[in-house]
Amino acid sequence: MIRAVVLDIGETLTRDDRYWASWADWLGVSRHTLSALVGAVVVAGRDNADAVRLLRPDIDIAAEYAAREAAGRGERLDETDLYEDVRPALTALRAAGARVVIAGNQSTRAGDLLRSLDLPADLIVTSAEWGTAKPAPAFFARVLEASGHPAAETLYVGDHPANDIHPARAAGLRTAHIRRGPWGHWWADDPTVRAAADWSIDSLAELADIVKE
Incomplete structure (x- = not known):
């Protein structure tokens, strides 16, 4: 039971649509590009953060997350x-x-x-x-x-x-x-x-x- x-x-x-779209906008790439890279890491069985690292190999994701929040462009979630x-x-x-x-x-x-x-x-x-x-x-x-x-x-x-x-x-x-x-x-x-x-x-x-x- x-x-x-x-x-x-x-x-x-x-849905992760808003999450990935906001990262694409922040990194200055098209949403389609990041979406395609997410698909690539899915197929490879890799961590989803690797989609962002493919765009910026040297990225510090935690630091970038904090920068987004400080700029008023951080996480959003609603109904x-x-x-x-x-x-x-x-x-x-x-x-x-x-x-x-x-x-x-x-x-x-x-x-x-x-x-x-x-x-x-x-x-x-x-x-x-x-x-x-x-x-x-x-x-x-x-x-x-x-x-x-x-x-x-x-x-x-x-x-x-x-x-x-x-x-x-x-x-x-x-x-x-x-x-x-x-x-x-x-x-x-x-x-x-x-x-x-x-x-x-x-x-x-x-x-x-x-x-x-």
Whole structure:
């Protein structure tokens, strides 16, 4: 039985369109160029930040992030960034009796922005706030603490095989891989991902039935 559902953030709950567009604008390249480079690193199984490093190999991403914030061009997140199924799916999960936790590789700023949306979740937390990021085992240890239930009763939902599905499974969690965003679509039918995921889903709306099972 699944008693807690923990969800990734980027391309699971939120679209990354604004995120990558803002980086392209800041770096002075076309949005199409950066989008294409994101696709290239997805196919190669590389870290998404490598898309920016392909444009600026010597970039200090943390320093550049701070510079964007100081210039008033930092992170933004609002209702329009959410996928349409997010609110109804989270509401249905809580109605089914599941504890709902949102936890992903995001900044403290992103955590504040997400909490300001008043989503139907019991906890919203980011890697920056925990001081550990996926795919580190320490992140998934914190996931289990936040879940409040055993690993076998906790479902982690995400789009990224290397950051979500494989490390969550290694931690003993149940896993659901969502076919959403570039990582979710590209790796959806990969045999290793299929084998690691307890469920492969196309929408968050499917989660309530999984919990009810």
